[in-house]
Amino acid sequence: MLLDAAQWQDKIFIDGAWEPGSGGTAEVSEPATGASLGSIGIAGTGDLARAAESAAAAQREWAALPHSRRAAVLRRAAALWAEHAEDISWWNIREVGAVPGMAGFAVHNAEQECHEAAALPGRSYGELLPSEEPRLSMAARMPAGVVGVISPFNVPIILGIRSVAPALALGNAVILKPDPRTAVTGGVTIARIFEEAGLPPGVLQMLPGGADVGQAMVEHPLVRVISFTGSTEAGRRVGELAGRHLKRAHLELGGNSALIILDDADLDAAVNLAAWGGFFHQGQICMTTGRHLVHERLYDEFVDRLAAKASALPVGDPATGQVALGPVIDAGQRDKIHALVSASTGGGARLAAGGTYEDLFYRPTVLADATPDTPAFAREVFGPVAPVARFTTPEEAVRLAVTSEYGLSLGIVTGDAMRGWELAQKIPTGIVHINDQTVNDEANAPFGGVAASGTGSRFGGPAANVEAFTETRWITMRGKAPTYPF
Missing domain, CATH: 3.40.309.10 (Aldehyde Dehydrogenase; Chain A, domain 2)
Structure with a gap:
């Protein structure tokens, strides 16, 4: 069973294993009734540091795999969303308070996000450039390294998977910090899907935690990109901190x-x-x-x-x-x-x-x-x-x-x-x-806002995802080394 509580109860997912977090545990409550649905592990800042080291080591091997291997993991993940849709939807209804239609849409969207991401490893990842010199000149897209994903409580599946799936597909490792209020739906589920899909240990880590863990993620030198979804107030703090540490932060914030x-x-x-x-x-x-x-x-x-x-x-x-x-x-x-x-x-x-x-x-x-x-x-x-x-x-x-x-x-x-x-x-x-209302979402469409709503369309569609989760490298090759004047 994908979400068997015996496996994840009171635990975080770190370095490929379900272990207790150093921050203790938190109850998973059902908003509709107040009933307890179980409890999750809570990470501390020490767990984040360990996860970053583990993710950085695992990322190098993951990125070096043939593109077809990475694509196969994403396709298997997509199939698992469909296979376990009923169980996942049940958790979405109970933990988040979503009506069944919303819960079902979230699972469908997650499946589609993985399908879309599965196409990314096989895409062209660069271009040839003209050069004045007798050399081959090219621009290549390289994985950013370790990507930190901070997701909110409200639509936890979609707002987690839309960063996790493309970041993984493009050769990155990911540390996911879901909101503790909906960490089963938005954290445990995603970790279990990729665990079952055959993702190598350490490539995805799942650490529910508080603001201290989020701050540690932004500050850690091995985490090179932050993908944050949440309030504008919190997003401003994340953006400011990321700028201080000279790393990119993709911010999907509030709206009115x-x-x-x-x-x-x-x-x-x-x-x-x-x-x-x-x-x-x-x-x-x-x-x-x-x-x-x-x-x-x-x-x-x-x-x-x-x-x-x-x-x-x-x-x-x-x-x-x-x-x-x-x-x-x-x-x-x-x-x-x-x-x-x-x-x-x-x-x-x-x-x-x-x-x-x-x-x-x-x-x-x-x-x-x-x-x-x-x-x-x-x-x-x-x-x-x-x-x-x-x-x-x-x-x-x-x-x-x-x-x-x-x-x-x-x-x-x-x-x-x-x-x-x-x-x-x-x-x-x-x-x-x-001639439609404002709430729409498709996995292949660019998504993002301007002004206080965030930093633009960094989610959805191959162009946006490649821009978000890779770095550009200039590469030249010569058949023979040149001679310089001195």
Whole structure:
């Protein structure tokens, strides 16, 4: 059994073995019920140092293997995601609070990420360059070495595997630090998949831990690239520390994505898109539609319809019932959501639906009459909250869209797709969807944001992955050594 607890319980994965971590253990809790699902090992900074040494040694042998051997491991990993989809999805539902559809999508995406990565080892890894000298001149892509991956709690499978798989395929070793709150889904599962797929010992290490372990990872000289997904606040610290240590950091950070509904939009379609973009996975997605901008001609009816839909959506335990929303991850996240909703209504926004919770189940919430000063409009909520603002002209919609410091995803709903495309050119984001909502993901598509949302499209697609996880080397060869003047 892939996730047999007897193997990983109270352990980390280091140097090819499941061992206790020096940081003790942490309980794995089910957000929906508070029940214990087991416990994981927690790494300390000493474990990180050991893992870095082990990974660096293993990386050299891994990179030296024929490209077909590396590709075969990635293909086997893809098959294992499919083979164990039911078991992995069960953990995703229980540990993360994902509804079954979200859990299944995450496993499917992980399978596709491995398929896409399996094609990377066989790709051309360089180019011939013209030279003024009688020599062969070329630029070659080389593995970066050891890649540190720091992944968050909210979509732990996807946000871990999308860095782990291509980094491994391109000849790197990886140290994965998942969020301890979802370390079985986002850490143990990935380690077990590659262990079963035949990845040599030491090439992948899995160390759940706190901020001290993340800092040690960024600081360690053998870790040459950091791939971080998380909040903008934490990402700034990671980027600053990485810069101090002269290493690359690929940062996929927060978002507060806008959905613009133009005056010629189909209202039924717009409400459906807004509900999905705003409430899916309890709003705990970086691409969540955080700002709903609606033309004044449609505004009142849109608010009424979205509020009615929100009020009718079932919220509950996704492991036991047919629900649209499960629990948020913990009480701290719930209280942050509620504080933003309360501050928004206190500042003049109208509560059209929701705004209440029971335990960790937060009702989908609609805040009408939002402005750029409304706290839930101005900040990333990371919860099922839909602030709605009105506009009168496309120019005003653009002004509202660009008020945010973030630049991750953008959705535009219109009866004229070219009109939406023209509007999108005025709003800088890393992703844009015409006649769709803001939450989309495919393994072969570039993913990333601009401004406070991160450092660009460093995930998805062969070009982005090769750029992210390799270094460029200039190489020349002569048949005979030249003679220099002295």
